[in-house]
Amino acid sequence: MAKAQSDDLDGLAADDAAQRKRHDSSADSSIMGAISSKTCCVCGVDVHGRMRYKDSSGRYWCPSCNEKDQMSRQPAACPDCNAAMTRADLVEFKGTAVCPQCWEKRRASSRREEARIRAIEEEVREQEERKRRLKMIAMGFVVLIVIWLAAMSVFWLLARK
Ligand SMILES: [Zn+2]
Ligand SMILES: [Zn+2]
Known part of the structure; x- marks a missing residue:
């Protein structure tokens, strides 16, 4: 009984995963197409139609990564x-x-x-x-002395009677 149920669930999960995977892969390929065109080689931001820099090996740099790179090359x-x-x-x-x-x-x-x-x-x-x-x-x-004095005075009083 429990076995059959879990089998059903597994089947459903597998179908779901397969669907999601198909969906994802199609989405990925369209994103991949965008990435391969013009993105910053450091942070991966899309620089298509934006201000960008190109290095000697043809990779693109976004302005902020370029600035950071320039800064890091400054003598110190x-x-x-x-x-x-x-x-x-x-x-x-x-x-x-x-x-x-x-x-x-x-x-x-x-x-x-x-x-x-x-x-x-x-x-x-x-x-x-x-x-x-x-x-x-x-x-x-101090406590011991007080107790001792009290005991002595009681003893003294008893002894006097
Ligand atoms: Zn960047
Ligand atoms: Zn030093």
Whole structure:
């Protein structure tokens, strides 16, 4: 019973998938036709009838990708070691673009700094904890002394009778 039902469902699903696939493939081919004409080789945007750039190998570039490419080719210098390179070679570290070597150095030193801060925080926490424990012990002593005094006075009163 359950078997037959699931078979039916499978059959339906298969038919549905086949239909959808046929539909998709026809849609794909029409899109493919558009893609093969004029699209940006970087972001794939359709540049047909729009402002576009063409590189030496005949690929199209949309204006924004072209601008980004131009920007990345501009000369730049690493602010840490002064090495000359293009903007594309620089890697951003916390808002500053530096060369990959300096990026590594910055990351290593920031990790050391973080570790140092963590160690200090840990130290402070341990001190607080120690203080708290001392306070607890002192309070325990006070309570013991009060109990002892109370016991002694009761004992004293009983002994006097
Ligand atoms: Zn583009
Ligand atoms: Zn550098």
